[in-house]
Amino acid sequence: MDIQLKRGLLDVCVLAAIKDRDSYGYQMIKDMKPYIEMSESTLYTILKRLESANMLTVRTVEHNGRLRKYYHITKEGLARIDEFKNEWREVMLIYQFVSKEDKPQ
Amino acid sequence: MTKQEFLCLLRQKLSGLPEQDIEDRLTFYGEMIDDRIEEGCSEQDAVSDIGSADEIAAQIIADIPLTRLAKERLKPTRKMSTVEVVLLAIGSPLWLSLAIAAMAVVLSLYVVLWSVIVSVWAVFASFAACAVGGAVAGVVLACVGNVPSGIVLLGAGLVCAGLAILLHFGCGAATGGIVWLTKKIAFGIKKCFVRKEVAK
Numbered sequence: 001m002d003i004q005l006k007r008g009l010l011d012v013c014v015l016a017a018i019k020d021r022d023s024y025g026y027q028m029i030k031d032m033k034p035y036i037e038m039s040e041s042t043l044y045t046i047l048k049r050l051e052s053a054n055m056l057t058v059r060t061v062e063h064n065g066r067l068r069k070y071y072h073i074t075k076e077g078l079a080r081i082d083e084f085k086n087e088w089r090e091v092m093l094i095y096q097f098v099s100k101e102d103k104p105q
Numbered sequence: 106m107t108k109q110e111f112l113c114l115l116r117q118k119l120s121g122l123p124e125q126d127i128e129d130r131l132t133f134y135g136e137m138i139d140d141r142i143e144e145g146c147s148e149q150d151a152v153s154d155i156g157s158a159d160e161i162a163a164q165i166i167a168d169i170p171l172t173r174l175a176k177e178r179l180k181p182t183r184k185m186s187t188v189e190v191v192l193l194a195i196g197s198p199l200w201l202s203l204a205i206a207a208m209a210v211v212l213s214l215y216v217v218l219w220s221v222i223v224s225v226w227a228v229f230a231s232f233a234a235c236a237v238g239g240a241v242a243g244v245v246l247a248c249v250g251n252v253p254s255g256i257v258l259l260g261a262g263l264v265c266a267g268l269a270i271l272l273h274f275g276c277g278a279a280t281g282g283i284v285w286l287t288k289k290i291a292f293g294i295k296k297c298f299v300r301k302e303v304a305k
Contacts, residue, residue: 025137025140026136040133040161044130068140
């Protein structure tokens with residue numbers, strides 16, 4: 001897959017993983033697993049990128065006597081998901097047009 | 106391997122990187138391991154699930170921009186004494202030129218690599234141009250009346266077209282190879298920055 005395309009997709013996947021409720025690293029990896037395999041290193045890089053783009057915020061919570069980081073989606077992050085959905089509606093239309101040629105006439 | 110051993114190993118492999126980055130990463134991987142253990146994984150399994158420290162370190166180093174790495178390395182670890190500053194200033198014609206030379210070597214390496222690519226594509230372009238030119242000239246010549254020469258020229262044009270098509274695949278592969286090599290070199294340079302710190 002094109003590297004830029006994949007990067008954009010992974011970003012939105014991570015945002016989607018915290019869309020409904022705040023989540024933490026391992027939970028996000030588990031939630032995404034049925035759809036996309038993401039390594040810890042990749043997730044870390046994406047979280048950093050999204051944080052500096054103000055699409056999510058981080059807070060540290062005490063959990064079972066240790067610290068755990070929870071990620072919270074911002075307005076910008078939610079807007080990015082909407083933007084993605086709109087973009088892909090167009091992409092799906094183009095996809096239908098492109099793959100129409102495959103069908104035997 | 107226990108969680109502590111893993112994190113120590115990872116820290117060792119990352120030494121030379123900005124301290125804040127290392128701490129951030131270690132906290133992140135530590136949390137990942139703890140969460141797995143909490144879920145019922147044994148410590149050993151949780152660690153091996155994360156991946157090898159070598160792989161992780163390699164990916165982290167590849168992610169950090171070279172400029173950031175260089176800045177961290179060049180940052181003095183302590184304040185320099187007056188004598189050192191004076192010596193540094195006096196020695197500047199020597200070390201500055203050496204540093205510039207080193208950068209020039211790296212830069213020329215890139216230029217050499219990419220000029221190979223430019224030249225193979227240039228050969229491809231000239232073949233393609235010959236193919237078009239030969240075909241057009243051949244047809245024109247044949248129409249004007251010089252049929253044998255026209256056919257020869259057309260034939261030559263077709264041969265060039267064939268060569269151009271063949272060469273196109275070669276060019277694509279060569280470009281891919283050079284891109285890969287460029288990345289490897291960048292990684293190698295970054296590795297130099299990281300290793301020096303470990304040796305200390």
